[in-house]
Amino acid sequence: MSLPPLTLREPSQRVSPKATTYWRVQAAFGAIAAWAIAIGLVVTVLLVPSGWWSPLLWLAAVVLVVVPLPALTVAPRIRYDVHRWEVTDIAVHVRYGWISRTDEIVPLSRVQTVDSAQGPLMRVFGLRTVKVQTASRYGIVSIACLDDAVAQQVVSRLVAITAATPEDAT
Amino acid sequence: MTDGWQRLDPRTLATQPFAIAAKSLVPALAGFVGVGSAIGFGLALPLTVAGVVAVGAIPWLTTTYRITGTHLEVRRGLLNRTTVTARLDRVRSVDLEADVFHRVLRVTKVAVGTGVDESRLDLDSLDVDEAERLRVALLHGSPDAVSAGASDAVAPAPGSPAQEIAGLDWSWLRFAPLNIGNLAIALAAIGAVASQFDAFIDSERVESVWDWLQASDLPLVVGITLVAGLVLWVPAACVGYAVRWFGLRVTREQGKEGPTLRRVHGLFTQRATTVEEAKVRGVVVRRSALVGLAGGADLRVLTTGLADNEPHVLPSSPRAVVESVAADVLGDAEALVAPATPHGRRARRRALFHHLRQALYAVLAAVVLTWALGTWGVDRPLWLPPTVAVAAVPVALVAAELRYRRLGHALTEHYLVSCTGTLTATRTALEADGIVGWRLRQSFWDRRLGLAQLTAATAAGGEQVLVADVPLGEAVAVAAAATPRMVEGFLPTEDWA
Incomplete structure (x- = not known):
């Protein structure tokens, strides 16, 4: 009994265009920390007498320098292209990821809570994340990096739809 | 109490100290020894006992409960008073548990679940x-029986009497020694106890044991150890199985919101768990390695509102029994x-790589x-x-083939079925x-192979069911066929025509 293969279509909405800059700035903080550690490692290697650990420390330093680079350059652009979301009267669908790819669908009739969150850096950019939770800890959908106004609209729309479905959501 | 608030049973005062003593034996002993050596044991003993009894009295003094027409309310807490309320029509499960102390005093613990874990x-x-x-009262709906007062007669369950679904058959004991997983737990426990006595193990003793081993016939010693282990393990496993599952009965009763499932078992600690059948969202049939070879399996149900949301309904027992009970x-x-659809040659390749990678780690x-060993000055065993x-x-090749053959999924009218396992199916x-x-998740490697990991989120059991390494198109098709209403809006229109 093999079903004919199907594909999910791309959700219709993009996240805020400001998200790419936000992701870059966020990555910059991580990169600064990683590079600081890398500099520390290099200084250590140069100061202490070399031993069998020296090549390992060099390797670690190189890894720390290289790893943040994609997140600063190409990753935000790819993420922006991939990240999509859509809310219908029946369900929420989000797609995200830049190396791995994830699709999440949650039916609104099973939604238990709808909330939105905004970290300090997100506030600077006027972005907001909407989070939809069900009775399962694996049935959680986050629509990341929406424009503040859009996020408020989505929350009130989701609350209106879920309030209209009286099931106990399990 | 006013307004129908009732206390716990006074016999709690007797059971709680035992429960506390059992739970905090080590700190209690440490405190006893510490205080005892300071002020003398004659004084410390009554002090410790008084302390334990006083702590045990707190729940009885501070906890009250009542049933109103619509809610069950429990108040508790010494400093932070909290009131927990559950709507009666949301009560989904009742779990009664009584260990030996409780049973001697004819009391039992009660846990009420509403389907929302918190x-x-x-x-x-x-x-x-x-x-x-x-x-x-909670599951069969006659709250008057409780709120009117404790002295009323027991309310009879409405509707038909309990219908028996399954009961323990002593011939199932043959599966008990085959649960090798339990052997590992037992060995870990023995190891933990033995490590308490490491003061007695010094290098001199180790050396003398080593010398004795060198002098004796090694295969013989290993053989005798294995036989002795087997001789000890078989009865221990049987006793453990019997103690845990003694008197197992699974029955169906008529509750106020539909049928309920009830499971009773236990020789010393007796447990009676009742769940609304509507909240039973599925089953897990597990054939662990040796039990499976011997034609056995065990059965769990996926449910909500219990402390363990994946409770055993049947321990290791014949597969035919498991399947008929599960079907019921x-x-x-x-x-x-239903035959499971295999996930194709790319999934087989994935399984092969997975196990070859493990073989590589073993060689490394x-x-x-x-x-x-060479750097420690021992002769290098280059043959190793x-x-x-x-x-x-x-081993990797066989395991990969086994893993692939056991991987699959199926859809029936109402159920999504996922099959997994290497040794345990x-x-x-x-x-x-x-x-x-x-x-629906695809890692980088998944995308190269066109495979996906499909997770169905649910409130019951482990809160997720994974269909692993399934071709992407097939994964979407499964989701769309299982829950058409939810997924159909996100399919491209030409695909759905």
Whole structure:
């Protein structure tokens, strides 16, 4: 009994265009920390007498320098292209990821809570994340990096739809 | 109490100290010894006992509960008074548990679940008859029986009498020694106890044992150890199985909101768990390695509102019994026997790579060990890495084939079925109506192979059922077929034509 293969279509909405800059700035903080550690490692290697650990420390330093680079350059652009979301009267669908790819669908009739969150850096950019939770800890959908106004609209729309479905959501 | 508020049973005062003593034996002993050596043991003993009794009295003094027309309310807490409330029509499960102390005093712990995990109500403890009355009132809906007062007669369950679904058969004991997983737990426990006596193990003793081993016939010693281990393990496993599952009965009763499932078992600690059958969202049939070879399996149900949301309904027992009970619980025999769709050659390749990678790790470990032994001045066993390689590769090939053959999924009218396992074969059936979301994930390697990991989110059991390494198109098709309403809006229109 093999079903004919199907594909999910791309959700219709993009996240805020400001998200790419936000992701870059966020990555910059991580990169600064990683590079600081890398500099520390290099200084250590140069100061202490070399031993069998020296090549390992060099390797670690190189890894720390290289790893943040994609997140600063190409990753935000790819993420922006991939990240999509859509809310219908029946369900929420989000797609995200830049190396791995994830699709999440949650039916609104099973939604238990709808909330939105905004970290300090997100506030600077006027972005907001909407989070939809069900009775399962694996049935959680986050629509990341929406424009503040859009996020408020989505929350009130989701609350209106879920309030209209009286099931106990399990 | 006014307004129908009732206390826990006074016998709680006797059971609580034992529970506390059992739970905090080590700190209690440490405190006893510490205080005792300071002020003398004659004084410390009554002080310790008084302390334990006083702490044990707190729950009885501070916990009260009542049933109103619509709610069950429990108030508790010494400094932070909290009131937990559960709507009666949301009560989905009642769990009664009584260990030996409780049973001697004829009291039992009561845990009430509402299907939402955060709002479980625990009452430790109530009189056995009172607890039964509460259970009947909560699940069979005659709240007058409790709120009117404790002295009323036991309310009879409405509707038909309990219908027996399964009961323990002593011939099932033959599966008990085959649960090797339990052997590992037992060995870990023995190891933990033995490590308490490491003061007695010094290098002199180790050396004398080593010398004795060198002098004796090694294969003989290993053989005798194995036989002795077997002789000890078989009765221990049987006794453990018997103690845990003594008097197992699974029955169906008529509750106020539909049928309920009730499971009673236990020789010393007796447990009676009742769940609304509508909240049973699926089953897990597991054939662990040796039990499976001997034609056995065990059965769990996926449910909500219990402390353990994946409780055993049947311990290791014949597969035919497991399947008939599971079919009875699900109301769908198809979900247990429907042939699983395999995931194709790319999934087989994935399984092969997975196990060959593990074989590689084993060989690498052998190389490192050989090198390390050399640096410690022992003769390098150069034969070790090739031997490990020769042994590990065929094992990996067999394991990969087994893993691939056991991987699959199926859809029946109401259930999504996922089959997994290498040594242990697991078949999980989840009610499509219990699916509260989908996650379709592809890692970088998944994308290269065109495979996906499909997760069905649910409130029941482990809260997810995974269909692993399934071709992407097939994964979407499964999700769309299991929950058409949820997924159909996100399919391209030409695909859905």
